[in-house]
Amino acid sequence: MPPDAARRSDRSRRAILVAALELLEALGHSRLTIEAVAARAGVGKQTIYRWWPSKGPLLFDAFLEYGPAGADALPSGVPVVDLKRELRAAAEELAERRFDQVCRVLVHEERTDLVTLLLMPRRMALEERLRTAQRLGEVRADVDVSAAAELLLGPVYQRWFLRTAPLTGEFADAVVDLVLRALTG
Amino acid sequence: MPPDAARRSDRSRRAILVAALELLEALGHSRLTIEAVAARAGVGKQTIYRWWPSKGPLLFDAFLEYGPAGADALPSGVPVVDLKRELRAAAEELAERRFDQVCRVLVHEERTDLVTLLLMPRRMALEERLRTAQRLGEVRADVDVSAAAELLLGPVYQRWFLRTAPLTGEFADAVVDLVLRALTG
Amino acid sequence: MPPDAARRSDRSRRAILVAALELLEALGHSRLTIEAVAARAGVGKQTIYRWWPSKGPLLFDAFLEYGPAGADALPSGVPVVDLKRELRAAAEELAERRFDQVCRVLVHEERTDLVTLLLMPRRMALEERLRTAQRLGEVRADVDVSAAAELLLGPVYQRWFLRTAPLTGEFADAVVDLVLRALTG
Amino acid sequence: MPPDAARRSDRSRRAILVAALELLEALGHSRLTIEAVAARAGVGKQTIYRWWPSKGPLLFDAFLEYGPAGADALPSGVPVVDLKRELRAAAEELAERRFDQVCRVLVHEERTDLVTLLLMPRRMALEERLRTAQRLGEVRADVDVSAAAELLLGPVYQRWFLRTAPLTGEFADAVVDLVLRALTG
């Protein structure tokens, strides 16, 4: 039977999540071991295995709880500016070591549900900006917002994941400019 | 000092590469072990470690040598048709188990140089089609072919490694249609 | 830090010792591997390495625990008879495969302290008989019992480890007869 | 078929024997590997395996060829003095590292024929002294010279092989004194 969450030690839980993130940053995803997390957290291995099935979900929780706040600037109302801001923010997020490594663990474990969850807020915000742009007539009305978001994020994700080229703000801007040409009347 | 490549046993080399691919297909990248490859190839483990540092480069070589031939159809000369063909081919390649698994091992081992190498031929072909289109005036002369290729491939690669949605031919076509709008006069 | 002996699994410990002796008997000391002992005992290799540094001490413990009982006959009180009995017993012990093989492993690993420990009981018994003989006046009072024991055991041990000649009971008797001439008035 | 001894390279042979003894002295018998001998001798491994079946015979040859000369003093004619000289010489020989290690390899490989060959000269000399003593009436005529030699050497070999106690000249003398009591009228 599953463990009783009510009696769970919050002290241990937090120690584990913090230790996981610290080690992830220090060692990278492939050298991170559950054993080391337990040792650094001063916790029995079983306490980790009791609450998480593997590294992936553990790091996911760790990131959710101790990851960066991500307080975004308010939209300016100018579509092209806001879209660029949003895509640059996405690129910067991916460049952060913790975020990057967590995502890579999740991709490696094929936990796409969790990766998606992690990437979703950014995507929702981007779609919101696209809808605004649509309302203002800067994007054609027949454009599928979801497809458009994929078009914008695709090149960014690719550069991140495959590291084919540096993931700069200028690149993000260029993508926005190019894609916008496809979306305008 | 490094081993003497001139005296290398080609018989063993081929047996190892074949065994690696077979086991990769049967077990997937996470269950594939060097030990099993050696056993199936009828080879000492040392013979693998002598020539490859880890699973990643081993599978890379295996795929290069015994991967699919990739005999592509001749270009039709109609840019939109050829671009769609090319992007569909890229998507189909990624969907193939062997290719997928090899790439994932390489990403996990942080050997993105090799992933890039693996993906490069497709990209080169795509850029060639774009240049043809440019010559025919279907793509503006000022468009950066490399950036355009990234725009086309980005969404496809994203769906592949994040598995956020099925990687169909229709999707590839849609990407081409959308991006072409950005690239035409 | 060293492992916690209190939490040691006695089941595993016994299984390992038994397996070690069985394999020693079946294979001889040079073909005996830790790996095989672990497999036969149904135990992880680490459980052996955790508690023993090498084959030598492992086999030593195994022999101490599961070696022959050594229930010796009561002394008859006749010195020459008891000395012969004792030396014959020593010779027979050395002829036993398990004992022989354990000693050879220990000598090879330069653990002569343990060999000595293994041979000590026999020697103590022999010295006891010599003291009795001394009390009865069959051995001169000024004889060093320890040196005398060495004189008796030396030829036996020599034949054992050099295998220069068969180690028979008659030989042991002859040694006793000869040495006694040196020890009597 | 066996290799053709006539075409054997004497240069290699000597280099191997010297290297073997040097490494034996440096590493001890259990850490000595054929591989290291070949490397140090600048010789292919096969050249060793072609001419010697294992470490034992190799070291035996090495010792015979490059071991100490052992030019012994002339006998004094006084039996007890000569016997003591002889047994002390035996003890000193065994104390020498090279001799010791070669013997141990041979004992470990159960090549008692070769050990015997190595120890035989000493034993022959000792028996010669015993026969002289017998001729001079210091040893009874009915004493079996061979058995007597065994009685003398046994304790010495034992202390050497098992290292139960230091193998001093005094000890050798004491053995002679004690045993002589058994051999005189």
Place this chain on the structure above:
DNA sequence: GTTTAAGCGAGACGGTACGTCTGGTCTTGGG
């Protein structure tokens, strides 16, 4: 207030694979 019964730190356990080392054989090119 005691008594349970869980979670907990600790770490031993049976396993699996690692990457290294050595043994003994086979192959290649040079002399």
Place this chain on the structure above:
DNA sequence: CCCAAGACCAGACGTACCGTCTCGCTTAAAC
């Protein structure tokens, strides 16, 4: 055809982690 060199197959070595298990010990709810 011997030799140096060293690649080869084979398989044991000792280590690192895996995920499970068992120990006492808190510790908080249920009695």
